[in-house]
Amino acid sequence: MPDPLVAEDGFECATCGHEWMSDLDEIREVRDSNGNLLANGDDVVIIKDLKLDGKSGGIKVGTKVRGIRLVPGDHPIQGKVDGRTVLIIEDKVKKA
Secondary structure, eight states: OOOOEEETTEEEOTTTOOEEOOOOOSOOOOBOTTSOBOOTTOOEEEOSOEEETTEEEEEOTTOEEOSOEEOSSSSOEEEEETTEEEEEOGGGEEEO
């Protein structure tokens, strides 16, 4: 999935359609649903089914995302699932 779309008035997530304003140029501290600190290269497990635009099925609970990358913005976790790049909110994952 592509990176967030940049609009005049902020950003829009191409995965879920969520819109946000962001002046963030630096990566903030990101913690998983259990409060564990995440870092670039960590592996995480999806804890809630995620629906994806344009593809039936989405991402199922228990799917492991290897080698995440932390990015600035409202969806701070970027990873590949089935060859598709997705942005994920930190409360939908736990550290593997």
